[in-house]
């Protein structure tokens with residue numbers, strides 16, 4: 001596996017891949033890799049001739065009181081996992097290379113970033129779209145792979161690609177869960193033992209809501225209240241939002257008719273956890 005540490009090295013490598021007539025898949029990550037990331041890399045490897053994984057803890061997507069400094073980093077273990085998987089290249093840019101002194105250009109997707117996570121994480125999506133667009137320009141991938149755990153992020157990236165006529169196929173892949181249902185996330189490692197048990201309640205709440213909808217429930221107020229009861233029952237979780245919204249624009253619904261998304265953001269100890277599922281009431 002080629003380890004590329006500068007933007008110039010990355011550009012030269014991907015230029016060669018394209019010159020050789022090969023397709024290139026990009027898996028952007030912030031490292032501390034888990035099975036969710038690896039599933040994206042596997043999918044890229046099975047559909048593209050070459051796969052590059054980037055690891056960059058992007059400072060621009062963290063707010064002033066967020067966990068940039070403590071975000072888990074385990075570069076050597078990540079490198080070994082990717083090597084074992086057979087990924088072709090690992091891109092490891094530095095913050096100084098990505099955001100040199102005087103950097104002042106950002107990409108901002110408007111309305112859909114005002115909803116859900118955008119309400120409590122004001123800087124987040126602007127940071128994500130800026131870094132993802134930079135990665136697309138540097139790596140020039142044919143396809144890029146993102147997890148559906150961050151479904152709003154995925155839709156925001158799709159919107160950017162669409163609005164700016166970028167030539168990159170965006171592939172979203174299903175949430176990978178721990179055996180107890182907890183959606184895999186690098187931030188799960190912040191959870192202590194009791195918190196970890198509380199964290200399971202997010203998936204439990206989603207399952208309960210899905211079951212109620214399957215039984216004919218259409219009132220969003222009822223679903224929200226049932227989910228809140230499950231999540232708050234041990235008194236260890238602090239709900240940021242419980243949303244039942246339309247899956248593209250993230251506008252809150254009152255009644256479920258047809259397709260909807262249920263999305264949760266919950267603080268458990270130091271971790272802010274998110275999870276979601278799509279539902280359909282026929």
Ligand code: PAF
Nearest residue numbers: 028029030058128131150
């Ligand atoms: O989902 C993530 O890990 C990050 O938001 C991403 C897409 C790698 C951008 O930094």
